[in-house]
Each structure stands twice: as structure tokens, then as C-alpha cells.
Amino acid sequence: MNSLSTLSLSSFFSTGPFTWDTVTFFLGGMGLTCLLIIGALSLGLVLGLAMASFQVYGPRWSGLLVSLYVWFFRGVPILVLMFLFYFGLASQLESLIQSWLRSGLPAPLKSLLRFCFGARGSVSPFACAVLVLGLCSAAYQSQIFRGAMKSIPSGQFMAAKALGMSSFQAVRVIILPQVLRISIPAWSNEYSILLKDSGIAFVIGTMETMARFKAVASSTYYYLSMYILAGLAYFVITWIGVRLLLALYDRVRVPGLAEVQSADIL
């Protein structure tokens, strides 16, 4: 079996060690990757919005804290963070969760904890990956939203307050809806970048898309075709996600709303 034959369709589909199980295996990996991304992006969204708000509208010391956070997560490689978190902090987190579960916290909170982390309060590799990727993404997303917030004339914030809204209300009702709309193009970039980064979750044991293609490639030596398929898989996920985001962008568009540097995505 040389590399040429691995490309020929017949050897790929007819003989060879591949079965329908292989297909479901890969699809499962893609599903896992999607869950990973959704979790990380949402965590990043919530944190990123909060941090951007503090940077632009909050007191100076909070803005400083946010800057520190961003510098840290932009500077330290995700791989290092994964290891640090999984082998280091995760056990501390687990002890913390376990002590919470034993303490006198209200029941619904405890069930939520158990729901996320299991009865033993253990941090699974998947949970850890979502956390680390989410925290990293938050750093980048906060800067996207910060740029968007700054492009909204500050007079609107003043007008909102003059009408009697609190700063918090003004941000939530006036600033955020505009920020979210105009950030969509830049955010779809963050989506596609995070998707590529998600492959790193394998180092702590999550069998996501990349890991699965690699594993099958190693055991069957069909390297070229597997890696081409892997590339295709990521391309498809990226394409679908960006298309959805652009459709969303069109739907919520408001005539005349200031547009931040939009990455022109096809």
C-alpha cells in the first residue's frame, strides 16, 4: 500500500478497513468539536461583553484588571494553559466543588454543580477544555466588543443617563444591542479561529475531530486521505457557522448603524 493507492476511491470505499462505524466515529468527533465550540464561545461571549463594558464604561481600576486579563490570555499559549489548568488548577477546583457539595449551599445550586461536574465533583477533560478555550476566547472577544463600543457615539450613553437610566441599564438597553449587531462580522472571525484552536483539546484527553482522524490515520496508515478528510470536516463546520452568522447579521441589520471594520467574508 503506497500513498497513491490511498487516494484512489476504490481502495477507499470498497476494501480497506473502513466501515460505517468509521463514519459515525468521525461524525461523533465533529459533534464533540461543535459542542466544545458552542460552550467555549458562549463563555467567551458572556465574559467578553462584561469585560468590554467595564473597560469602556466602568471605573478605571476595573479597566486595568481587564487589561491584565487580556494580556495574560493573549500571551500564554493555549497548550500551556490546558496543561496548567487540567493538571494543576483542576484538582483545586475539584476540591472546591467537593467542599461546596458538602457545605450548606442551597439545593438547586448543588444540583447544578452535580449536573455539570458529576457526583464526584470531577472536572472532565471536556469541561476543562471548554473552560480554558472559553477564557481565552473571552480575552479576544472583549477586544472585539470594546472596539464596537467605542465606535458608538458616547453621546448616546449620555442621553440614556439623562433620561434617567442607570449606567448598567444604559449599557444593556442602548449600547449592547448595537454592539452585538455591529460585531457580528468580526465575531465570525473569532469563531473560525477558535474552531482551529479546539484541536488542542486532545492533549488533555478529549477525542475531538482532529484526534479521531489522527488515530485512525495512525492505525491504518491512510495518512493522506485522513488528513484531507479532516481538513474538509473543519472547512464544512467553518463554512456552515459563518454562513449562519452572516444570515443573522442580515436579519438584524438596522439602516445606518455604524459598521466596524467588517472582515469581508464570502
Next chain:
Amino acid sequence: MFRKLIVIFALAMVLSVPALAQDQNKVYINGIDANFPPFAYVGPDGKPTGFDVDALDWIAKDMGFMVEHRPMEWSGIVASLKAHKIDMIASGLSLTPERATQINFSEPYWTIKQVVVVPKNSALTLEKALTTGLKIGVQAGTSDAKAMADTNGKNGREYELVEYPNSALAAQDVVNGNIAAAVMNDAPAADAAGKIAVKIIGEAGIPNEVFAVGVAKDDPDTLKMINEGLAKIMADPYWQELIDKYKPGEAH
């Protein structure tokens, strides 16, 4: 409308986490190398499989506990064991003095030789491969990689080591021509020789190794359980069945 989206996202985030949280009942987690045939690897159907995997499944069934095989990056596997993320390592783990200071080992269950692999149609002799400064591939983080590095430059040995995430990749690169040869355990070498155009030309001149199951130092119960299980399976005809099935060490 946006608020709804944000709520959906937040929910998705929270819900996706437990989807793969760990089990509630005690399931022993065996960390395996995803790419170390024939001892432990992930087959094209996506299931962890291999000599060690099947053996452990038999032991688990016989002794009445549940086991889950978790493929992971080899470089982090000992750290995972020490951090109690996994309960054992039954995946072609070599018993070395350095590792023994970090973790405990069961009784050895297999002896492994380190062999040299070259392209099928290569005229390279063992001596030439090891003494003429050629590029030789090894799996990063393995004991044979370390042994090769330690013996480089001594007794006339002269080569340039190139590290790979797993031995299968090293074998593949031999075929590609990026390296002249690769050194790995005889079992994955035989596996490779059966699948791609490489052949084994002899032993690599570094000490033989034994495989044993790795267990955390503060986990004597699991260690006892594994040793019991190993003794049982090695006395059972199933052991020979496994050897026949996976033929570790022979080209097949």
C-alpha cells in the same frame, strides 16, 4: 431577540459540559496511547482496541469491575495518572527507573525489544544505520527515545534523532524518505511492517524493556487488583489467544 440568543447560548454552554462529564459510579479509567498498535490504538471503527485493551477488558470482567479506555496524548499520560485523572496506564508502558520514582508498576507482563525499521527496498545494514550520522526517528517521551539519546556518540554510534508524536508517524516518515530509519518497540514495528513498505533489520542495541501497568503511588488497592488480574490472565489460555490475535513482535 438578542436576549433570547444569549440565553440559548448560556444554556448550551451549561448543558454541553455535563454531556461528557465523568460517570457517577466507579469506573476505572485506563489511559491509553491513541496510536500504539498493536498494544493500544483506536481502530477505524473508533473503538479503543489492542492487546492491552483486550487483556484489561478480560481482567475487568473476571474480577468484576468496570473499565473505560481513554485515548490521550502520550506526553501527558504519566501526569494524568499522578493527578488521578486516570486510574491506570495499560498501554505498552515501559518500566523504567525514572518512571518508577513517579508511579508504581505492576508485575511485568511483556518483554519488548527495540528494533530498527527501514524502507522495504533499502539496502541499509544495521551497522550503517546506527553509525553514519543518519536521521533516525523515535517516539517523543518514550524510554527508547531516551535510551537512543543516551547512547548517541558512544561506542561508534552516530545518528541524528528526530522526534515524532507516535511511532506510527515515524514509520510513515521512513516510507516518505524524510528519515533514514526509525527505532521503536518490536510490536508496533511489526504492525507497521505489515501495513506499509518498511522492514525490520535488527535490534537497536539498547536494552530490552518490560511492559507493566502503571498505577499511582498512593493507590495500592488498584495495584493489588491489577497484579491479581495479570496473574490470572497470564495463566489463562486467553493470553495465548491474544498473542495469536495481535502477534506483538512478529510482522503480520
Next chain:
Amino acid sequence: MGDPILEVKNISKTLGGKLILNDVSLSLNKGDLKVLIGPSGGGKSTLLQCINFLHYPDAGDVLLEGFSAREMGRRNISAFRQEIGMIFQDFNLFDHLTAENNVAVALRKVKKQPKKAALERAKIELARVGLADKGGLYPAQLSGGQKQRVSIARALAMDPKVMLLDEPTSALDPELIGEVLKVIADLSESGMTMLMATHQIGFARHLTTEVIFMEAGRITEAGPPAELLNPDKRSRAADFCAKLSELMGSN
């Protein structure tokens, strides 16, 4: 006429190291329309923004119907601001909301009115400023004059006791100034208490009860328009207005 509805007492404010407002005081009775004039940088905008505590004055206080803003404290200051309407030179409409929603949003979020009631009120206010049929348009689709009128409707919907107008027509094209001034005049005639910073001297002259001249952070002259703007009297105000009239053509 009774107690003043708005009392500004000894306001001082330093911004960026410069003393912008230096011990400024004034008061408004119910129904007054007072006009602030003076050179740019004199502190007019800052004064207006201090009156509703958008900027916290370093010293001094503002009393609305006897209630002190300082005593309300930071937490309750939004209650104070609800009673004071503000119109900005740059309109500051909320770009992502239609004209109707611009007017209704504060009613819903601050006064907690139900959606339907808020929209009803919004339509009424828009009709009052002559924009009944423009409710469904977005700010980007409106002319400058229309935008400013929407912002007036937005402020009026909150039933303020006092309105502060910060150069409401300075950003408008000349042909659009008239429609806004008309709305302001109508408001004044219906009894709204207003303090307006403006360069529109002609307008001021006829409608105001008092002209206040501000320069370098202090009120230097104040008095009824007939006196202050009388070209025969040698006043800074009159000089200033004369220069303005030259630049803008006679009015």
C-alpha cells in the same frame, strides 16, 4: 411667581485640570425660558451637564422644586435626572431603535410602563412635534431637524419639570432650524420651564425672560433681553451678539 423651580447654587467644576465652571449660580421660575449665550469654551455645555449631574460638580448643588441633588446621592441620582429633560446638539438618538421606540424606551425601562402604553404615549409625543407619520423610521432615515424633534419628543415623554437644551440647532442646516425652533417656541408657550444654550439670538430676543452671558466659566452679565442686547448699552453680551449677527447675516 413663587419659589424658583430650579436653583443652581455655586457650581464649580474642573475638567482635565482646567477650571471650567467657577462658582456659577442661576435660577429658573416655572414657565421661564432663559437663554445662555457666550463664546465657545465658556462652559455652557458643562454647566447644563452639571445641572442634571451627568457631570458631578466639584462644589455647589442643584435644587429641583426644593429637592437637593447632592442629598439624593449617587444611587438615586437617576430619579433626579428623570425630572429634567435634556436636548443635545448632536441629537444622540439611539440608532438601533425606530423613532417611536426612541421615545418609548425610557418609559418602558425607567418608568416601567407596559409596552403598549409606552408606545401610545410615544405616538402622542411624536404627533406633538409634528412627526406623527415618521414613527417607524430609523434615525438614519431622518433629517437633522426631524432627529432633533424626535429627541424633544423623547424628553417630553418623561414629563420633565425642566428642559435643558444644549445648542439644539447648532448642528442643523439653516433650512431645518426653523422647524425645531417652532417646536421649542410652542413648548415655551405651553408653559415648559427651559434653559437653552444657543447662538440663535433672534429667537432668544423675542421669547426669553432673561439672557445670561457666560464667559470663561463665570456668568458675567444677566438680564432681560431688551437691556442686555440693546446695542446702545455697552455690554459684552451686546458686543458678542453683534459679532454673531455679522457672521450669520442679520436675523
